[in-house]
Amino acid sequence: MQNISFYIDGRLCTADKGLNLIEAAKRNGIFIPTLCHFKHLNPLGSCRVCSVNLNGNGIAGCTVFVEEGMNIEVNTPELLDNRKAILEMMFVEGNHFCPSCEKSGDCQMQNLGYETGIRYTRFPHLFVDRLVDARPERIVVNQNRCIKCKRCIEEIVTNDGYKVFNFTNKGKKTTVSIDYEQEAKLTAAQAEYAMQICPTGSILVKGKTFSKPFGNRIFDQGAEGKTVPFNKVNMNITKGRKMRIATTSLAGCFGCHMSLLDIDLGILDIIEVVEFHKSPLTDIKKFTERCDIGLVEGGCCNTDNIEVLREFRKNCDVLVSVGECAIWGGVPAIRNTIPLEECLREAYLDSLTSEGNATVIPNHEDIPKILNKVYSNHEVVKIDYHIPGCPPNANHIWSVVKNILFEEEYSINYPEFKYD
Numbered sequence: 001m002q003n004i005s006f007y008i009d010g011r012l013c014t015a016d017k018g019l020n021l022i023e024a025a026k027r028n029g030i031f032i033p034t035l036c037h038f039k040h041l042n043p044l045g046s047c048r049v050c051s052v053n054l055n056g057n058g059i060a061g062c063t064v065f066v067e068e069g070m071n072i073e074v075n076t077p078e079l080l081d082n083r084k085a086i087l088e089m090m091f092v093e094g095n096h097f098c099p100s101c102e103k104s105g106d107c108q109m110q111n112l113g114y115e116t117g118i119r120y121t122r123f124p125h126l127f128v129d130r131l132v133d134a135r136p137e138r139i140v141v142n143q144n145r146c147i148k149c150k151r152c153i154e155e156i157v158t159n160d161g162y163k164v165f166n167f168t169n170k171g172k173k174t175t176v177s178i179d180y181e182q183e184a185k186l187t188a189a190q191a192e193y194a195m196q197i198c199p200t201g202s203i204l205v206k207g208k209t210f211s212k213p214f215g216n217r218i219f220d221q222g223a224e225g226k227t228v229p230f231n232k233v234n235m236n237i238t239k240g241r242k243m244r245i246a247t248t249s250l251a252g253c254f255g256c257h258m259s260l261l262d263i264d265l266g267i268l269d270i271i272e273v274v275e276f277h278k279s280p281l282t283d284i285k286k287f288t289e290r291c292d293i294g295l296v297e298g299g300c301c302n303t304d305n306i307e308v309l310r311e312f313r314k315n316c317d318v319l320v321s322v323g324e325c326a327i328w329g330g331v332p333a334i335r336n337t338i339p340l341e342e343c344l345r346e347a348y349l350d351s352l353t354s355e356g357n358a359t360v361i362p363n364h365e366d367i368p369k370i371l372n373k374v375y376s377n378h379e380v381v382k383i384d385y386h387i388p389g390c391p392p393n394a395n396h397i398w399s400v401v402k403n404i405l406f407e408e409e410y411s412i413n414y415p416e417f418k419y420d
Helices: 021-027 077-093 108-115 151-155 188-197 255-263 266-270 303-315 324-328 331-337 340-349 394-406
Strands: 003-008 011-016 051-054 057-060 071-073 139-142 165-168 175-178 203-205 243-249 274-276 291-297 300-302 316-322 370-375 385-387
Touching: 011 021, 051 077, 077 108, 139 175, 139 188, 151 165, 151 188, 188 203, 243 255, 243 303, 243 394, 255 266, 255 291, 255 394, 291 303, 291 324, 291 394, 300 303, 303 316, 303 370, 316 324, 316 394, 324 331, 331 370, 340 370, 385 394
Parallel strands: 003 071, 243 274, 243 291, 291 316, 316 385
Antiparallel strands: 003 011, 051 057, 051 071, 139 203, 165 175, 300 370
16 A cells, blocks of 8 residues: 555644545544544445545545545544534433433443533534434334434345335434344344444343443453543632632532532532532522522523522522423433423322322412423523533532632543533
């Protein structure tokens, strides 16, 4: 093979002529993220996460084959933000509930979210209810998680050469369909390969989908010393006194508050420099002083949650969403794919514990009204910072708090930055 020279972000690189750019960059120590590319497959160009600029023109990197003198931009601020936006759109377009997904920790899309430092999405979640197909012999296909990368379509075939997956419909109605007859011919190993080649949790093998313990999953650990990128928080806060912290739990499970306390004896050091004001930890019910920082767990599912969140925004200089429920609705938002009337009917009228004519949907002026869906906090008020996780690691929470209040330098170790 002829060895040629080309440039990536102004750096001189060499590789075999005609080698795919993704592989050529890798050989030169440059990482170009992708969710559809496979080394032995023809370029798919479907996910666009690998977008680059070739001689000034935008193009999917996996469709490029290196030639002499090429000038390629990979990591410009604009390209990095575009990739991040594409990933965010993938998260919001599908119902990716990481804490309840069997592929969590082994999900390539989730990992790229970590790599790009996504703490929240700038786009609203769609919460479209799509088919979860359990009819196949060996696998379950969850259309909510499919990003239409085409890997399964190109790669999964029976021993006699027939495809198992195909695209049906067009545009936004496009789905990956499954040929039940051909799927039944797959061996156990081929079915597991289909699950592994899927970059999300869309394809699962029946009886093989139990989660691995934390720490044993593919993306639980990064390289030694690796940290996750973050936006430093710089707020103008008056010094020379104890800093005041307020906390609350909205539509959540209180797990983030439990994580707050997981610093164990470190809490004794914290209370030397801060005081907790309105918080379940102090049982102070009302704001009597303005607080420097407010930590909000849980999203908004009823009118009381909205009122409390707005009160926190009014009385806190810095407002932080803590945990998945606060950032995008989390597990409570699973109901967002179901009409509210149907949800209430199932809970109060048609449940297994319903007793004849004794059922009623609660409706009283003292009971907060249920909202049409569970809202993330930044859809209701301005949020200054987001700490993902279910729950976030205690060190992550307090590192952010200390950075905001005392401008302490910090970085988030890879194992501490999680969506689950």
